[in-house]
Amino acid sequence: MPKISLRGKNIPESPIRKLVPYSRKAKSRGIKVFHLNIGQPDILSPSSAIKAIKNIELDILPYSESEGNLSYRKSLKKYYQSFGINTIDESNFVATNGASEALMLTLSTICDNGDEVIIPEPYYANYNGFLHLFDINVVPIISEIDKDFALPDINKMQKKITSKTKAVLLCNPNNPTGYVYSKEELKKIGDFCLKNDIFLIVDEVYREFVYETEHHSILSFNEYKDIAIVIDSESKRYSMTGIRLGFVVTQNQEVINAVIKAAQTRLSPPLLAQICATAAHESNDNYLVEAKEEYLRRRNTLSKLLEDVPNIKFSIPKGAFYSIVELPIDNSDNFAKWLLDEFSLDNQTIMVAPATGFYSNSKLGEKQIRIAYVLNEEDLKICIKILKKALEEYPNKQ
């Protein structure tokens, strides 16, 4: 029988999804599983988006343009203007099958095999998968929980630069840490990239969820216009992760042309998604304001609840809807499986993402989990009660 490739064999497992078989088993035993492991919000999608779909008047669902339909890209331009970015026009966007594809197209067009991308860790686990598929190497640099996961020291980062370095990849607001980079930090990293003549890719999909501080898009810095590439998505913003619509934004013409060519090979991003998202953009409701308020309440609830759990460490997230929590346990993979396989409280348990998969060296995440606070406050209360009890009962405490 022919064998699959080494590339195929070594695809990193998704820490967010790899426990799914265990949760299915728990559910089949009649246990209710609260999903703290995945960023699937329970907040309703915009009614304007749902209405747009219900009211479609098309009788054929055709390809859209490879870079996304002009009407959609025009609505993106307006959306960017709404937070002060006036230098971007329709031709600077390429719509994609989710932010995942946006990042894959970007990485594959700026990196050759064996090239390197510097990423502060912990980082969004699926970056590993994208980079692996295109044979690009992660060069990690630690951001520390004791410093709230702030930007690592630039001097340390300078030591990571080699002739193969093509980019720094930031996630801002950060998944999984909830950190939001300050203007000063962005200037530091931007200048660092300029000096080293490398790209600065910033994943800004959680832009709308920033609490008690301000978000600065890398596109708001005119001095980085030639090196800045933003990865964006409609998924989390509008609680419609299933539509699969993201996009690449950059003023670097060589990059955008290459991304469009790569996008043409797969013909088109999804049409119905563009209809949904255009309607959401054009709606005058308070959707984003209200969603942000809801996440802020949840963050505050979660932080307060976590303060009551003994022997743990966490940083209060300033953005997104994730928190990395350090626990007094042997190994977060084992703990997460144990929660699903062996533990329950009143016939309920929680599913968490082990942080092992958010570090290039899994050992660094052995004592940490990622919690997505995408559940309502009542459910969060139950979840943290379960966590607290589980930590008492877990046999391999440390």
Place this chain on the structure above:
Amino acid sequence: MPKISLRGKNIPESPIRKLVPYSRKAKSRGIKVFHLNIGQPDILSPSSAIKAIKNIELDILPYSESEGNLSYRKSLKKYYQSFGINTIDESNFVATNGASEALMLTLSTICDNGDEVIIPEPYYANYNGFLHLFDINVVPIISEIDKDFALPDINKMQKKITSKTKAVLLCNPNNPTGYVYSKEELKKIGDFCLKNDIFLIVDEVYREFVYETEHHSILSFNEYKDIAIVIDSESKRYSMTGIRLGFVVTQNQEVINAVIKAAQTRLSPPLLAQICATAAHESNDNYLVEAKEEYLRRRNTLSKLLEDVPNIKFSIPKGAFYSIVELPIDNSDNFAKWLLDEFSLDNQTIMVAPATGFYSNSKLGEKQIRIAYVLNEEDLKICIKILKKALEEYPNKQ
């Protein structure tokens, strides 16, 4: 300014989409352009699919399972049973962002950098792009217009085998040639792949459009179950190319597991597409029968019209909705541009796909174009009248 990669620089241009700027210019001059270049059918999508979308009762549009929702995969199983494939179950399918992603996930999980895939040429041009992005090499083998593009001689194919060969990739029914491989040909190529211990990937997205002969899915041959991988899509079948929904089907467990892991990195295929396609599968209307009848009429109309054009050569397509036509011209790229830039008949012109992009060596396609007969018979008549006149006037006849 940092430079993009060689990979990014050398992405093959889509011959199907690269002329878009020229057609935009023609349209801006007030010229009506008939699109014979792209497989965007004008046949209506199934009303059951549109109705399913208009009637959705979701108020959140969440991720689906990475491999596609179970309900969708169950409907696929039934669809496969409808043409006699009873050995496939839900777990053998992975739903993807169009057949494009299905092929990318497959190729990337069975091939390492520098591996080789044998493909009869001319072949679907975007295969070049997918293979390029993952640094996999095409090993072409000519299928000849004078033999109606039948399967190339197996002895010649044997000479193409190296230690790097991982698969043969067929498209059946074939885009761009319209050829449908016979049972005997499929046995020949299947045995060849078994003997050489390589995979046999068959792109069967045009399965439903086969005229005056029978289509044999590679999955109907039990002896190839370990090596056969089918690429499939809802796009053309249901005239809903914009939903972006395809899938990988295989009984090879190692392949399916790797494809699922790769699919997990990008989280989910589109949800609304699965709703559309499930409804289309479950509808009891005569949609596919009527669509096939319509394409058959168009094929017959096109073939008859082409018989009246002097000095051309073509093979009557047995399936899909494309025809490769050899013309008395210097260069099909130049001809296709000239049609848009300089020619018109009654203020109308046609856009065709130069066959240069359907060959690994573009010279081989210099005298050929691909025509997609996705327009109604009246329009096809106008199109071929335009082609005939254009061939009379084209300055670089040969």
